[in-house]
Amino acid sequence: MSYDPSNIFARILLGELPCKKIAEDEHTLAFEDINPQAPVHILVIPKGSYVDWSDFTRNASDVEQSAFTKMIGHVANIAGITDSGYRVISNSGNDGHQEVPHLHMHVLGGAAIGPMVSKR
Numbered sequence: 001m002s003y004d005p006s007n008i009f010a011r012i013l014l015g016e017l018p019c020k021k022i023a024e025d026e027h028t029l030a031f032e033d034i035n036p037q038a039p040v041h042i043l044v045i046p047k048g049s050y051v052d053w054s055d056f057t058r059n060a061s062d063v064e065q066s067a068f069t070k071m072i073g074h075v076a077n078i079a080g081i082t083d084s085g086y087r088v089i090s091n092s093g094n095d096g097h098q099e100v101p102h103l104h105m106h107v108l109g110g111a112a113i114g115p116m117v118s119k120r
Contacts, residue, residue: 001093001101003051009102013047022075027067030075030107039110040079040086044071050103052092072105081109087116 004010011017012031019031022042033041046068050056057065076082086109091098 003049004101007100007102009045027064028071038108042075042107044105051101056103087113
């Protein structure tokens, strides 16, 4: 999968599409998912053009990686789900069912999320 500069998250970062922002810093943006799968469903994206976790860990600066990781914990705290628990998910590639070619983490909480994956 290659980076598509017209993907939905790139367009949000360019201000072409709106989002319900939760938090933002120089390197990351966090916002509500438009199709929430849990009472709390926040997306955290880097502002750089990274396709997935592998691309990000290979090519993002240490500062970008640190900011991204810290933002995940920060939005969980803002959402009030740190005590009850939450799940962080990143889908990568075809087998991981990645739909948007821009790295993003789903922060899910606010209720029991269920089993990690279903058995085959």
